[in-house]
Amino acid sequence: GNSVTQMEGPVTLSEEAFLTINCTYTATGYPSLFWYVQYPGEGLQLLLKATKADDKGSNKGFEATYRKETTSFHLEKGSVQVSDSAVYFCALSANNAGNMLTFGGGTRLMVKP
Amino acid sequence: DAGITQSPRHKVTETGTPVTLRCHQTENHRYMYWYRQDPGHGLRLIHYSYGVKDTDKGEVSDGYSVSRSKTEDFLLTLESATSSQTSVYFCAISEPGNQPQHFGDGTRLSIL
Numbered sequence: 001g002n003s004v005t006q007m008e009g010p011v012t013l014s015e016e017a018f019l020t021i022n023c024t025y026t027a028t029g030y031p032s033l034f035w036y037v038q039y040p041g042e043g044l045q046l047l048l049k050a051t052k053a054d055d056k057g058s059n060k061g062f063e064a065t066y067r068k069e070t071t072s073f074h075l076e077k078g079s080v081q082v083s084d085s086a087v088y089f090c091a092l093s094a095n096n097a098g099n100m101l102t103f104g105g106g107t108r109l110m111v112k113p
Numbered sequence: 114d115a116g117i118t119q120s121p122r123h124k125v126t127e128t129g130t131p132v133t134l135r136c137h138q139t140e141n142h143r144y145m146y147w148y149r150q151d152p153g154h155g156l157r158l159i160h161y162s163y164g165v166k167d168t169d170k171g172e173v174s175d176g177y178s179v180s181r182s183k184t185e186d187f188l189l190t191l192e193s194a195t196s197s198q199t200s201v202y203f204c205a206i207s208e209p210g211n212q213p214q215h216f217g218d219g220t221r222l223s224i225l
Contacts, residue, residue, distance in 0.1 A: 031211070032211035089156070098169065099212060
């Protein structure tokens, strides 16, 4: 079956530090890959997506590249801000009838001033 | 948010009572989903719908039922609430074809 593995948190960084959150996946076929962000007390928001190998998704300074050879979709940001503190979820959709997502367990990011 | 409204946003009720949560969308998306989110378990799918009157079970469907009588509304019912169903419930919508899901703001349900 499909699965998504994320690095466990929390990840604690100082403002302006470089961020990497690792995500690897197992799936049949050619999945689409997503990163979602959840701020405290809110629902999940789509941060970025990639639908085929070597695609790079980007939004709000965050980037992730779909690497089929390493089955990875790592999230990166060059300089984090306190406002980036949230929980980040990696997810995939793999050509299933219900368009269902398989989520990773989430990684909490804490950015200190 | 992508035109998704969950109601109520917060509810406290007692064990054994029926509870219905509502998800309303204005996007005319075909698919709708109900998840629960619990510490240590991430997001788990309860039920989903792939069209009016078409629903199917997810990973944790025991104790829950759903109905979708029109495109815009997807109801989640706990027939007889138990304390183990205390959780935050999220509704999501999407279109077919590996499209992303868009989430509502959640309902915090406490069962005493």
